[in-house]
Amino acid sequence: MTTQASENTDNKSADNKSTSSSQYTQALQRQDNRFIHPWENMSDLGTNKRTIVTKADGIYVYDSEGNKLIDGPAGMWCVNVGYGRQEIADAMAKQAIEMPYFSPFSMGAMPSSVLAEKLAELAPGDLNHVFFTTGGSTAVDAALRFLAFYNNVLGRPGKKHIISRQDAYHGSTLLSASVSGKARDKEFMDLEQDYIHLLSSPNPASRPDGTSVSQFCEARVKELEDKILEIGPDRVAGFIAEPILASGGVVIPPPGYHKACLEVCHRYDVLTISDEVVTAFGRLGHMFSSEAVFDIVPDLITCAKGLTSGYVPLGALLISDRLLEQLKGDEDETISFSNGFTYSGHPVSCAAALENIAILEREDILAHAREVAPYFLTQLSTLTDLDLVAEVRGVGLMASVVCAIPGKESLELDYEIGNRIDAHCQRLGLLVRPVYHMCVMSPPLIITRAQIDDMVLILREGIGLATDDLRAEGFWD
């Protein structure tokens, strides 16, 4: 028991501590306001009071005030093996000492060659060649540039059109943003439009009343075929699709959709790009999901994120041997794919990727992900008894808790809902990723059942408190 005097002293030192920690946080926030974050709202620039995360371990991150938070989105769908992996840090440090960098333009370098071979071994079908990039956007960009290159070399310069889908997110370079389909991201931004076409979202929830899921699937596949025929098959180069539309709110296309789309594309000599930036390296319980989950072998696969579990940037474009074979030309011809980066196959990134893949294999994390995924989805689905929760959907370790006020829909309201849930959950110890009115959850793959329980409990309380706020503030009649 403490005496009154010592209690006062303790309180004082606790006060001092919290004052100095909040001064520390304020100083960090001031510095952070120099950082133009992705999707920065210009009217908040310079006045943001962002939480500053300072360390992380397992599935948790800690902010500058010492608060421990479950990382619900695993960073940005990427910290698959969890934080604090000494083995990855050691592999990176060893590589940095041995050879931090070498130009990929002329010579081969360790360990990018080893990683290329490893990815070829893990990838489906004959996708046995790898073009390394610096992240997901540059992998998608490289895939799209490759399609144009491929058709130019084959003497079909008019075969350039790309088909994508609404709700898709493929990145932030000019080309990868142009094939993205989130309408709200297009305001104020210039994009390529002349040869990019967006189909409707394959979200079964959007099907008209009285339409079955399989009828909906047929209609969406027919839309693809109709679009190819409308543009002309000799003018369509490719179809790009995320297996699950991730940032669009974990949109799960109907069963058989991807296979049927692939068949249509094959029929018209249209190449397929499976954008596995989110779904590769375990998020759906497999190294790659295209074949293992959706029974398709696309012509190209893009990946990034879980490739290094986010420890360091790296992306990759996997290309089918069949395509590359056609580009060889005559012996005396030089046909060069003039695309590449100073940091293509960066040694430190590749060392991190190799160790990350070794961890996934050694600890059988994919089996763990497959094992806990049904529990994750069942537990999240219990939230549908809350007034604000309209739908919970997910597959593997990615899910979206869709919130809505019955009978009301607007962008402003979507932000109000998402931001309130986000703020309450964070105070309670959970980071969610609010995508408008959806809470997207994609925790590190190492999450346990007990941690899933903690996560869902906080989400329940956070959504409940947000509901109270929305009612009190008159958003709910």
Ligand SMILES: Cc1ncc(COP(=O)(O)O)c(C=O)c1O
């Ligand atoms: C499916 C998909 N493709 C591409 C990207 C872009 O990747 P990056 O942010 O690494 O450039 C993302 C990012 O979230 C993504 O979800």
